[in-house]
Amino acid sequence: MGRQRGLLLLILALVIASIIVIVKVPTRLGLDLRGGSQLTIQVNPSEEVKQITERELEAVQKVIEGRINGLGVSEPVIQTVGENQVVVQLPGVDNPQQAERVLGGTAQLDFRSENPTQIAFLQVRQEELQELQAKQPALEKAGDQAAIAANQSAIAAKEKQVEDAIKQVYEKTGLDGRYLRDARTELQGNSWAVGISFDQKGADLFADLTKKAVQTNTRLGIFLDDQLLSAPTVPAEFAQTGIIGGNAIITGNFTAESAKELELQLRGGSLPVPIQIVENRTVGATLGQDSIRSSIIAGIGGLILVLAFMIVYYRLPGVISAIALTIYALLTFAAFNLLGVTLTLPGIAGFVLSIGMAVDANVLIFERTREELRAGKTLYRSVESGFFRAFSSILDSNVTTLIACAALFWLGAGLVRGFALTLALGVVISMFTALTCSRTLMLYVLSIQSLRKPELFCPNLRSKPPVEVTS
Amino acid sequence: MKLQVIRRRGLWWAISVGCIVAGLVAMGVLWNQIGMPLRPSLDFVGGTRLQFELDCTKPNNCDRPIQTAAVREVVDAEGIANSTIQVLGQEQQAVTIRTTALDVDQRTKLQAALESKLGAFDVRKTQIDTVGPTVGQQLFSSGLLSLIVSFAGITLYLTIRFQLDYAIFALVALFHDILITVGFFAILGVINGTEVDSLFIVALLTIVGFSVNDTVVIYDRVRETIALSPGRHINDIVDDAVNQTLTRSINTTLTTLLTLIALFLFGGETLKNFALALIVGFIMGAYSSIFIASSLLALWRERTGNAIAPASATATDAIAPHDQVG
Incomplete structure (x- = not known):
C-alpha cells in the first residue's frame, strides 16, 4: 500500500x-493562430554560382536576417530548410507586401568612400541637433506650450537632416560585391579579424579606394543593402599605393561571433544568386x-x-x-x-x-x-x-x-x-x-x-x- | 451475438471491393477530367489563394453583399486567367479567389483594384496563400516519401513482433483503408469539387499509424489463443479472437471518432476535411481489422497447410504473458 x-x-x-x-x-x-506571414525564400543557382551549398545558404540567410532587422518586425524566425531554402516567419504581419519586396532580389554589397566635406556638414548638423535638444528642458520648465511644440518640430526636422547627411557622407565607388571573391575569419595573434580577397578588377578598384582614403584621412564604408556593416580606416603606410594585390584584413574589436557575422554578411553580399519568394502563407x-x-x-x-x-x-x-x-x-x-x-x-x-x-x-x-x-x-x-x-x-x-x-x-x-x-x-x-x-x-x-x-x-x-x- | 467472420467472408470482401471500385471509378473520372486521380489543392500544384473580407468598422463599407460578377470583372480586367471566385459568409462580405501563382506586384495590384470596386478590406481578416509550382512538387513528393517510409517501418516492426505473414496481411488491410479513403475523396472531388491538401497526406499517415492498431490487437489475441490451444483450427481461433476483441476494437475506434466528430463540427474550415478523412480512414481501419486482415490470415494459413499450428510455432512468444485463465 x-x-x-x-x-x-x-x-x-x-x-x-x-x-x-x-x-x-x-x-x-x-x-496560423496568432496571425502573421511565413515566407519561403528559394536561392536559385546562377551563371557564376552553379550549385547552392550549405556555405552559400548560410551567407544568404545572413543577408536575409539583415533585411528583416531593417523591417522592424518583432520576434522574427529565420531558418534554412533543405538545400536551397530559407523560411522566414514574421509574426503579426498582416500585409506582407513590404516584406516581400524587401526580401526578394539579389543582395547589394558595395564599398564606399567618405566625403570629407559631407563629414563636416554632418558634424554641424549634429551639433545643431544637440543645441535644440538642450533647449527643451528649459522650455518645459517655462511651460510655454507653443514654444515647446515649435522646438519639437524643429528637432524632428533636424533629425531628418542628420539622417540625410549620413547618407551623403558615403559615396559609391563602383567597387561592389561582384568583385569580392571571398571573405573568411582569421585569427591575428590573439584577436579575430576578417580577411577579404578581390579578383583582378576588384583589386585595382580597392587599391584606388584605399589610397584615396589614406590621403584624405577618411574611412571606407562597407554597405549591405544600403546598411553600413563596417567602416574601417586604412593605415598610413598605404598612402603611396593603396592596398594592392586584392587581399586585405579588417581588424578591430572582433569576437569570434562578430567576425563570423561580418564574414557571412560579406560573403552573402558577394553572391550573385537571385533569391525568390516561392511560398507565402499569411493569416x-x-x-x-x-x-x-x-x-x-x-x-x-x-x-x-x-x-x-x-x-x-x-x-x-x-x-x-x-x-x-x-x-x-x-x-x-x-x-x-x-x-x-x-x-x-x-x-x-x-x-x-x-x-x-x-x-x-x-x-x-x-x-x-x-x-x-x-x-x-x-x-x-x-x-x-x-x-x-x-x-x-x-x-x-x-x-x-x-x-x-x-x-x-x-x-x-x-x-x-x-x-x-x-x-x-x-x-x-x-x-x-x-x-x-x-x-x-x-x-x-x-x-x-x-x-x-x-x-x-x-x-x-x-x-x-x-x-x-x-x- | 457472434460475428461470422470466416463463414461470411464473401460478404465482407464484397463490401470492401464495392467501396474500392466506387473510389477507383471516381478516380478514373477525375483522371479523364484533370489528368489526376484526386483534385489537388494549390499545396501540390502551386497557385495563389486570396481571402478578403470587407472592413465593417468603416461606415457604409458593408452596405451590400459582394457580387461574384463584380469580382470576376476586376480579376479579368487584371488579365488573370483560370481563376475561381467564391463569395463567403452569411452576409456575403468575404470572397476567396484562387488563381495561378501571383507575385507580390500582381497581387497588390489586384487587391487595390478590388478594394476600389468593392470597398476597403480588413487586413486582420486577410488570408494569403501562394505556393510556387516547385514547392508544390516538393510538398507532394515529401508527403509520398513519408507514407512509404512509415509503411516500411510498420512492416518491419510487425515482422519483428509477429511473423511475416501477419505483417503482410496487416499491410494489405492498411492499403485497403488508404485506398478507400483516397477513393472517398475522389468521389467528393467529382461531386463537390473537394480538393486534397497537405493535411490530407497527414491524415493518410495518421490512418496508417492508427488503423493498424486494431489489427495488432486481434493478431495479438490470435497468437495468444494459438499458444494456449495449439490443436484448434485457425478458422475457429480467428473467429473467437475477433469476437473476443470486438468490443475493444469498436470502442477504441469510437472514442477516437468522438474527438474527430468534435473537430469536424467545431474545428473550423481548415480542419473539416482533415477530420473527415480521418473519420473515413478510422472506420475503414476498424472494418478491415475485424473483417479483412483476420479472414485473410485464416485463409492463408489454411491454404498453406498451417491451419492447425504446432505448439512449437509460437513457443518463442515472450511478450504475451501466459498466466492461467478460467
Missing part, C-alpha cells in the same frame, strides 16, 4: 506542477483568433464526449479513466509549454486526436478486466491481469503510431511537423497516464471497501453466463 500512496502523491505533484506550468509559461502559438490576426476559439471548442467538446462515453459504458473504471484522461490533458499541455512546442492548427488537431487515442489504452485494460471477471476471477486479480495482459497490445499500437509520427516529422514540412510532434508527445504521455495514473487510481479504489463491488466494474455480470475466454 505504501507504494500506491507514494505514486498517488507523485501524480498529485505532477498535476500541480503542470497547472503551474500552464499558468506561468506562455503557450507558443504558430503564425490575418482576427482569422487566427477565430481558429483558436473554434479549436478550443472542438478540444473541449471532444474531451467531454469521450469522458461521457467512458463513464456511461465502463462505470467506475470509466470514472477513473476520466480522471486519468483529464490528468493526461493537463500533463500534455504543460509539456507543450515546457518544451516550447509551437502550437499550430494541425498541432491542436493532433492534440485533440491524441485525447481520443489516449483513452484507447484504458479501453483495452477495462475490456480485459471485464473478461477476466466474467471468467470468474476475483476483482483484484481481474484488475491486475487486465493491466498486465493489455500491456503488449498497448505497446504495439503506440509504437505503430509513433512510427508514422516519426516519418511525418523527419520528412514533412512546417505545419505537418507540428501535428506529428504533438501527436507523438501525446502518445508517449498517454502511455504513462494509462499505465501509472489509471492503475494507481484503480488499485486505490479497490482498497476502499464500499467500492469493491464487481458490478461497478462490469454490469450484468451475474445475469449472463460466463463467456469463455479461451478453451
Whole structure:
C-alpha cells in the first residue's frame, strides 16, 4: 500500500506542477493562430554560382536576417530548410507586401568612400541637433506650450537632416560585391579579424579606394543593402599605393561571433544568386483568433464526449479513466509549454486526436478486466491481469503510431511537423497516464471497501453466463 | 451475438471491393477530367489563394453583399486567367479567389483594384496563400516519401513482433483503408469539387499509424489463443479472437471518432476535411481489422497447410504473458 500512496502523491505533484506550468509559461502559438506571414525564400543557382551549398545558404540567410532587422518586425524566425531554402516567419504581419519586396532580389554589397566635406556638414548638423535638444528642458520648465511644440518640430526636422547627411557622407565607388571573391575569419595573434580577397578588377578598384582614403584621412564604408556593416580606416603606410594585390584584413574589436557575422554578411553580399519568394502563407490576426476559439471548442467538446462515453459504458473504471484522461490533458499541455512546442492548427488537431487515442489504452485494460471477471476471477486479480495482459497490445499500437509520427516529422514540412510532434508527445504521455495514473487510481479504489463491488466494474455480470475466454 | 467472420467472408470482401471500385471509378473520372486521380489543392500544384473580407468598422463599407460578377470583372480586367471566385459568409462580405501563382506586384495590384470596386478590406481578416509550382512538387513528393517510409517501418516492426505473414496481411488491410479513403475523396472531388491538401497526406499517415492498431490487437489475441490451444483450427481461433476483441476494437475506434466528430463540427474550415478523412480512414481501419486482415490470415494459413499450428510455432512468444485463465 505504501507504494500506491507514494505514486498517488507523485501524480498529485505532477498535476500541480503542470497547472503551474500552464499558468506561468506562455503557450507558443504558430503564425496560423496568432496571425502573421511565413515566407519561403528559394536561392536559385546562377551563371557564376552553379550549385547552392550549405556555405552559400548560410551567407544568404545572413543577408536575409539583415533585411528583416531593417523591417522592424518583432520576434522574427529565420531558418534554412533543405538545400536551397530559407523560411522566414514574421509574426503579426498582416500585409506582407513590404516584406516581400524587401526580401526578394539579389543582395547589394558595395564599398564606399567618405566625403570629407559631407563629414563636416554632418558634424554641424549634429551639433545643431544637440543645441535644440538642450533647449527643451528649459522650455518645459517655462511651460510655454507653443514654444515647446515649435522646438519639437524643429528637432524632428533636424533629425531628418542628420539622417540625410549620413547618407551623403558615403559615396559609391563602383567597387561592389561582384568583385569580392571571398571573405573568411582569421585569427591575428590573439584577436579575430576578417580577411577579404578581390579578383583582378576588384583589386585595382580597392587599391584606388584605399589610397584615396589614406590621403584624405577618411574611412571606407562597407554597405549591405544600403546598411553600413563596417567602416574601417586604412593605415598610413598605404598612402603611396593603396592596398594592392586584392587581399586585405579588417581588424578591430572582433569576437569570434562578430567576425563570423561580418564574414557571412560579406560573403552573402558577394553572391550573385537571385533569391525568390516561392511560398507565402499569411493569416490575418482576427482569422487566427477565430481558429483558436473554434479549436478550443472542438478540444473541449471532444474531451467531454469521450469522458461521457467512458463513464456511461465502463462505470467506475470509466470514472477513473476520466480522471486519468483529464490528468493526461493537463500533463500534455504543460509539456507543450515546457518544451516550447509551437502550437499550430494541425498541432491542436493532433492534440485533440491524441485525447481520443489516449483513452484507447484504458479501453483495452477495462475490456480485459471485464473478461477476466466474467471468467470468474476475483476483482483484484481481474484488475491486475487486465493491466498486465493489455500491456503488449498497448505497446504495439503506440509504437505503430509513433512510427508514422516519426516519418511525418523527419520528412514533412512546417505545419505537418507540428501535428506529428504533438501527436507523438501525446502518445508517449498517454502511455504513462494509462499505465501509472489509471492503475494507481484503480488499485486505490479497490482498497476502499464500499467500492469493491464487481458490478461497478462490469454490469450484468451475474445475469449472463460466463463467456469463455479461451478453451 | 457472434460475428461470422470466416463463414461470411464473401460478404465482407464484397463490401470492401464495392467501396474500392466506387473510389477507383471516381478516380478514373477525375483522371479523364484533370489528368489526376484526386483534385489537388494549390499545396501540390502551386497557385495563389486570396481571402478578403470587407472592413465593417468603416461606415457604409458593408452596405451590400459582394457580387461574384463584380469580382470576376476586376480579376479579368487584371488579365488573370483560370481563376475561381467564391463569395463567403452569411452576409456575403468575404470572397476567396484562387488563381495561378501571383507575385507580390500582381497581387497588390489586384487587391487595390478590388478594394476600389468593392470597398476597403480588413487586413486582420486577410488570408494569403501562394505556393510556387516547385514547392508544390516538393510538398507532394515529401508527403509520398513519408507514407512509404512509415509503411516500411510498420512492416518491419510487425515482422519483428509477429511473423511475416501477419505483417503482410496487416499491410494489405492498411492499403485497403488508404485506398478507400483516397477513393472517398475522389468521389467528393467529382461531386463537390473537394480538393486534397497537405493535411490530407497527414491524415493518410495518421490512418496508417492508427488503423493498424486494431489489427495488432486481434493478431495479438490470435497468437495468444494459438499458444494456449495449439490443436484448434485457425478458422475457429480467428473467429473467437475477433469476437473476443470486438468490443475493444469498436470502442477504441469510437472514442477516437468522438474527438474527430468534435473537430469536424467545431474545428473550423481548415480542419473539416482533415477530420473527415480521418473519420473515413478510422472506420475503414476498424472494418478491415475485424473483417479483412483476420479472414485473410485464416485463409492463408489454411491454404498453406498451417491451419492447425504446432505448439512449437509460437513457443518463442515472450511478450504475451501466459498466466492461467478460467
